[in-house]
Amino acid sequence: MISSWRQRRATRRTARGTGSDMRELTIPSHFRCPISLDMMKDPVTLSTGITYDRASIETWIEGGNFSCPITNQPLQTLDSIPNHNIRKMIQDWCVENKAYGVERIPTPRVPVSPVQIRDILEKITAAARRGDGDGCKSSVEKIKMLAKESERNKKCIMGNGASHVISSAFQALSKQEPLEKSIEILEEMISAMAIMFPLQEESIKNLKSEASLQALVLFMKGGDLSRRRNSILILKQIISSYPQKATKLGEIQGALEGLVKLIKEPICSSSKKASLFITYHIIASSSNPQRFTKVLLEMGFVSLLLETLVDAERSVCERALGAFDGICERKEGREEAYAHALTMPVIVKKILRVSDLATELSVSIVWKLVKHESEEEDGRAKVEALQVGAFQKLLLLLQVGCSEWTKEKATELLKLLNNLHRDSLECIDSLDFKGIKRPF
Structure with a gap:
């Protein structure tokens, strides 16, 4: 009994000693980033020979600084080189001090380079010219995978004009007959462009073509929720930049039915707002809105708007009122409202x-x-x-x-x-x- 008490006492002393040692544990200075002073997770070396954590030095450069923070020398190149030696030393040190609660930093993925992105985009362009849907699909999937790996990759992809290239390929492949032949690749492209919202003006120019609108309406009307949501958000960006395209959109078979369905059974708040926004522009921009009003009224559009308005949030309320105001321009709409x-x-x-x-x-x-x-x-x-x-x-x-x-x-x-x-x-x-x- 006495021996067990002594063992427990010795255990408590060891525990207190461990805690004391843990408080005294210090990170070696060369493992710390000179900017953040935290232990580096992804050490990279600049042209001046100084090593920083990648996130810290990229934030420094993105802030418009083109000199080394420590030496103040101008950077000959903004490219940084992964310092594998320092990273391996930090990982070994973490393993050695695991007993003190130090976790090993994971080996970081090497960020994608502009050269790699441009190479993939060139393959997409070439495949689209040949009408090679499978070739396009594999390259677009690679772009999506890289964009999801890190925010840095996403910025690099967008900065090298990926949305313009993909939207141009989308326009080209949407012209193929029959359209069903290109469904899978077009859906993959819509998913990729959704990662790059908001789209650049050049991208929207490609997507406002009649063939592109036809394809987007097809995806908006049916399929899984993700592609319907992405399609309506792309259509909203098109109509925001080119309101005159609303009439052309309204003339596409099934477009109005698809919009009303998204208002009645919204996928999310954004899809509902986008549907109301587009519907309003279809009514307001048409030289002959009577044909659109008639179709909408037959689908119970007035009742749907009033139900939406009862407890809608501000932005949804404003868009629903805009659509209702457009409906009341026509005698048929007012009669339904009365x-x-x-x-x-x-x-x-x-x-x-x-x-x-x-x-x-x-x-x-x-x-x-x-x-x-x-x-x-x-x-x-x-x-x-x-x-x-x-x-x-x-x-x-x-x-x-x-x-x-x-x-x-x-x-x-x-x-x-x-x-x-x-x-x-x-x-x-x-x-x-x-x-x-x-x-x-």
Whole structure:
């Protein structure tokens, strides 16, 4: 019993001694990066002969510094050479001190070089010219793999124009007949371009061609969630840069159905915003929007937008209101809006509650519905607007300030509603005015 007690006491002393030794353990100075003063994980040597941790020296150079931090000498080249000797010494030291809680640093992957990237991109270009889908696919897969390895690789890939080369190859292969022959490689290219968002302007120029749009719509309509999401986000970038392409996009068979499906069953918030954005531009930019409006109304677009608006976040709300405003440009759209019981309550609710843009769009919608109300409607839109507090909200809007366009529409609305206002009871939610800044 006494011996066991002595053993336990000796064990405690050893433990205390180990802790003391651990606190005294110091990292050799030549293992530390001169910039971060931390132990180097990926030591590289510059042209001046000084070794740094790769992450630290690359951050230094990216900050616009082209001299050695220690010697202050100008760098003859920005390329760095992996210092395998120092790295091996650090790893051996880590293993020797494993008992003190030191973990061995992993052997870093050698970053891809611009020369390697350019070589792969040249192979993609050559394969696309030959119509060699398999050759393109293997090279694109290699680009994707390298981009996922590290952020540095991704920057190198993007900096050498990978998105332009891949989008150009996508345009070329999307022209092949039948398109189904190139499905696998085109899908791989879409996935690769998604890693490089936002795409460069030159890349978007390639993707706005009719053949490219046809292929992107095909992927947007069906398939796995990843390719549908990537396709709609690429289409959004195209329409952002070239709004006039919205009409061409809307004319592609199945495009509107695919957009409505993504709004109704969104893959993520970004895909829903992109779908609403594109739909709005299809309606707004067309010289004959009636054909698009008719298709959308047949798919229950008004009900879908109102359901979206009930509890949508700010950016989704703004895009949904934009699409609703576009629908109300047409008589058919307004008739559908009149027939829906939620139209006035939901739209008026957004005035002064979401953002300046949402307020402007909401006033525009109410103005269109009230202004263009036919005699057959018997003033129902006006009565509904008053019942949900439109008159008081418009008065407050003029007091707190708004754009000249919105001010003009709000003033006209007040005149249209004034005759009925005296005999009506308005339903006001005090939360609608929460956070409103007084003009005095």
